[in-house]
Amino acid sequence: MTGLRVRPAESADFPAVARLTVAAYEADGQLKGEHGYGEVLADVSTRAASGEVLVAVDEVTGAVLGSVTFVLPGTPFAELAGPGEAEFRMLAVDPGAQGRGVGAALVEACVDRATVLGCTAVVICVRAGMADPAHRLYSRRGFVRSPEKDWSPLPGVDLLGLRLELTRG
Structure with a gap:
């Protein structure tokens, strides 16, 4: 999407991020x-x-259209990341901005950040049966199922692990 910029959130963005x-x-x-x-x-x-x-x-417009949380292993929000891996969570796009490339830009920003940090892979989890657009987004970017990372935080909430290998150099 042209006219879109991904940047670190500022505290003034937090209410919009929470809402969307x-x-x-x-x-x-x-x-x-x-x-x-x-x-x-x-x-x-x-x-x-x-x-x-x-x-x-x-x-x-300056409007916040989407957000994502990027984490490293051992931090409070890391659920799947092991040594050398980065993880992103809570990727969300304002329902009114969906289909405009916002999610893809956020995924790419996380992959870029992981690459800069020297990570070997990026991992994420998606809810089993989650909407097809999300699965297509991750598949297009090269994420593949990683069944050893599947887990369930609550009965009836099944999460599937996905992993993207990062190339060196």
């Missing part, structure tokens, strides 16, 4: 029956304190 993240997860049906996950998604300051929250911003 919860809205995106609700629109996808991912908060049905969840126990407090909406509150975790909305707590952007805690995420920013233990990882890097990135935002995709419309360069013309």
Whole structure:
């Protein structure tokens, strides 16, 4: 998408990030029956304190269109990342901006960040049965199933591990 810039979130962005993240997860049906996950998604300051929250911003209007949290192994929000791996979580695009390349730009920013840090791979998890656009986005970028990283944080919430090998040099 032209006119889009990905940058680190500033504290002034946190309310917009909270709103759009919860809205995106609700629109996808991912908060049905969840126990407090909406509150975790909305707590952007805690995420920013233990990882890097990135935002995709419309360069013309300044509107925050999407966000993602980039983390390294051993940090509070890392669920899958092992040694040498980076992970991103809570990728969300404002429902009104979906289909405009915002998600792809955020994924690319995370891959770029992991590469700069010398990571060997990027890992993520997606909810089993998650909407096809998300699966297509990750597949197009080269993420592949990594069944050894599958897990379930709650009964009935099955998460599938995906991994992207990063090339050196």
